[in-house]
Amino acid sequence: MTSAAALAADRPRKRDAEATRAAILGAAKLHFAKSGYDGAFLRDIAADAGVDAALVNRYFGGKEGLFAAALKDSIAPDRIAQWDRATFGREVATMMAGHAHAQVDRMHSFQFLLRAATNPLTAPLLNQAVQERFMGPIRAWIGGDHVEARARLLASVFIGLLVERLIRDEPLTGQERDIFIERTAAMLQSLVDH
Amino acid sequence: MTSAAALAADRPRKRDAEATRAAILGAAKLHFAKSGYDGAFLRDIAADAGVDAALVNRYFGGKEGLFAAALKDSIAPDRIAQWDRATFGREVATMMAGHAHAQVDRMHSFQFLLRAATNPLTAPLLNQAVQERFMGPIRAWIGGDHVEARARLLASVFIGLLVERLIRDEPLTGQERDIFIERTAAMLQSLVDH
DNA sequence: CCCGCATGTCATTCCGGGTTGACATCCTCG
DNA sequence: CGAGGATGTCAACCCGGAATGACATGCGGG
Numbered sequence: 001m002t003s004a005a006a007l008a009a010d011r012p013r014k015r016d017a018e019a020t021r022a023a024i025l026g027a028a029k030l031h032f033a034k035s036g037y038d039g040a041f042l043r044d045i046a047a048d049a050g051v052d053a054a055l056v057n058r059y060f061g062g063k064e065g066l067f068a069a070a071l072k073d074s075i076a077p078d079r080i081a082q083w084d085r086a087t088f089g090r091e092v093a094t095m096m097a098g099h100a101h102a103q104v105d106r107m108h109s110f111q112f113l114l115r116a117a118t119n120p121l122t123a124p125l126l127n128q129a130v131q132e133r134f135m136g137p138i139r140a141w142i143g144g145d146h147v148e149a150r151a152r153l154l155a156s157v158f159i160g161l162l163v164e165r166l167i168r169d170e171p172l173t174g175q176e177r178d179i180f181i182e183r184t185a186a187m188l189q190s191l192v193d194h
Numbered sequence: 195m196t197s198a199a200a201l202a203a204d205r206p207r208k209r210d211a212e213a214t215r216a217a218i219l220g221a222a223k224l225h226f227a228k229s230g231y232d233g234a235f236l237r238d239i240a241a242d243a244g245v246d247a248a249l250v251n252r253y254f255g256g257k258e259g260l261f262a263a264a265l266k267d268s269i270a271p272d273r274i275a276q277w278d279r280a281t282f283g284r285e286v287a288t289m290m291a292g293h294a295h296a297q298v299d300r301m302h303s304f305q306f307l308l309r310a311a312t313n314p315l316t317a318p319l320l321n322q323a324v325q326e327r328f329m330g331p332i333r334a335w336i337g338g339d340h341v342e343a344r345a346r347l348l349a350s351v352f353i354g355l356l357v358e359r360l361i362r363d364e365p366l367t368g369q370e371r372d373i374f375i376e377r378t379a380a381m382l383q384s385l386v387d388h
Numbered sequence: 389c390c391c392g393c394a395t396g397t398c399a400t401t402c403c404g405g406g407t408t409g410a411c412a413t414c415c416t417c418g
Numbered sequence: 419c420g421a422g423g424a425t426g427t428c429a430a431c432c433c434g435g436a437a438t439g440a441c442a443t444g445c446g447g448g
Contacts, residue, residue, distance in 0.1 A: 015414060015425050038232035042406065052427050057407065117361050118309050120229050127362045149366060149374035152358065153381075160354020164346065167321055172343060180343035187347075187381060209395050209444060236436065246397050251437065 021059050023049040028056075028070045033112035037067060037122045064125075071116060071129050074109040080137040089189025093181045096161045100169045110162055117159075142192050154191040215253050217243040222250075222264045227306035231261055265310060268303045269323050274331035283383030287375045290355040291365050304356055328352070336386050348385040 027048035031040035042063055046053040060066040084091070100107050116126040139151045161184065165171075172180050221242035225234035236257055240247040254260040278285070289301075307327065310320040333345045355378070366374050 017425070020425085038230075041404090053406085054408080054428080055426060058426085063406065114357075117357055118230065120233050123361055130361070146370060146373040148370040149377065152366065153374060153377055156354040156358040157351055157381075158354065159357050160350035160352065163353050163357060164350040167324055172346065176340060176342045179340040180347060183343065183347055183385075187351075191377075211395070214395085235434090247436085248398080248438080249396060252396085257436065 020049070020051060020055070024051060024056055024059060024066070025070060025073055028066050029074060029112055030108065032067065032070055032115060033108045036115040037119050042066075067116075067122060068125055068129075070112070071122075071125055072133075074112050075129055075133040080134075080141055083141065085141075085192055088192050089185035089187070090181070092158065092161075092188055093184035096165055096184060097171055097177055097181050099171055100165050107166070111166060114159075114163060114166060144194055150191050154188065157187060157191070214243065214245055214249070218245060218250055218253060218260070219264060219267055222260050223268060223306060224302060226261060226264055226309060227302040230309040236260075264306070265323065268306050269326055274335055277335065279335075279386055282386050283379035283381070284375070286352065286355075286382055287378035290359060290378060291371055291375045293363060293365055301356070301359075305360065308353070308356065308360065324349070338388055344385050348382065351381060351385070 024045065027045045028040070031045050031048070034040070042056055043053045045066075046056050049056075056066060060069055113126065113130075116122040135151060135155065138154065139147045142150060142154070144150070171177065218239065221239045222234070225239050225242070228234070236250055237247045239260075240250050243250075250260060254263055307320060307323050310323070328349045329345055332348060333341050336344055336348070338344070365371065
């Protein structure tokens with residue numbers, strides 16, 4: 001575990017609540033992304049953060065609390081408003097047509113969210129977080145008529161592209177790729193435009 | 195649990211290994227679809243099949259064996275080829291606009307496959323399942339030019355709608371619902387048509 | 389009719405992993 | 419410098435749920 005060692009090593013020797021908390025959260029996000037809620041173990045997370053498992057409990061009040069915190073930390077709504085409405089479709093389409101592991105850092109948080117989505121226990125948590133921190137901003141961003149329907153459809157298509165990519169990281173090539181980008185871009189853009 | 199009672203009741207009083215095995219497998223598929231691997235409990239599955247938990251073990255050699263059997267059973271060739279090309283978009287859109295739990299019979303196998311993604315053990319199987327269950331048949335079914343790009347996009351949109359529904363089983367209502375159906379249908383249909 | 393196998397049940401054991409509370413160590417501030 | 423709170427550790431506890439083996443019961447053939 002190179003990342004694990006790094007996480008533990010990067011944490012200062014001095015006692016620093018803020019830093020340890022961040023270390024735990026970071027380790028938790030990786031583990032939840034990799035293994036899902038049930039497959040991620042508190043003891044492993046703690047070990048990766050270079051800390052005892054009981055401490056995790058003290059800071060986050062249990063596994064669910066940790067998960068909720070990690071979830072909250074993984075959704076960054078602030079950037080949404082800065083997206084370019086004119087080129088949104090093509091940008092996303094191009095990204096989705098490339099290799100997932102080319103944007104590993106982004107994908108980790110997406111993976112995390114998807115694992116949460118497919119787990120009945122965590123789905124409600126995700127739902128709430130997504131509604132508050134994601135759908136809201138998106139609704140505001142796209143504007144226009146029938147915002148609710150368009151926002152939902154947009155989110156669905158986006159999620160679908162993401163899942164397909166995560167399941168199978170073999171992008172299309174050549175002309176098929178061009179067509180894919182073109183049609184995906186048109187699809188997304190039409191939802192943004194009206 | 196109406197379905198549970200039904201399952202148990204349908205099972206013949208007479209001792210019949212084949213029938214009980216099928217009952218267990220059926221209950222397992224429902225439970226795995228609804229709750230995922232970790233959330234599905236052997237005792238519950240056994241109860242729904244009207245059988246003792248130990249028997250499940252005897253037949254399938256453990257939980258993993260049962261899961262593998264259920265997964266294999268879910269990959270069985272299905273009715274994609276029989277879908278109506280003319281009304282496909284609207285049918286799927288309408289289905290996705292309704293409550294997921296009202297469509298359990300049509301959705302549960304899809305849900306089951308998606309849930310498999312949460313378990314690292316079965317993730318590779320999921321890829322294979324998606325290829326066989328979605329991509330292969332869909333490619334053959336839609337035909338025409340750029341089959342690869344269209345099939346992928348179609349699958350992505352489909353999966354996305356499904357995941358969105360899994361996360362939040364609150365369908366739209368009123369005019370927003372109508373718009374949602376209309377646009378979703380158009381989106382899907384255009385991918386089928388050309 | 390009854391022996392023997394197949395089918396099904398019950399109670400128990402076992403184990404992973406989250407949680408808890410007592411204890412140790414460090415940092416800070418008066 | 420020395421309380422006392424904050425930070426961190428350790429060992430035990432507890433619980434759910436899967437696995438196991440001994441036991442019961444129905445079924446079918448000789």
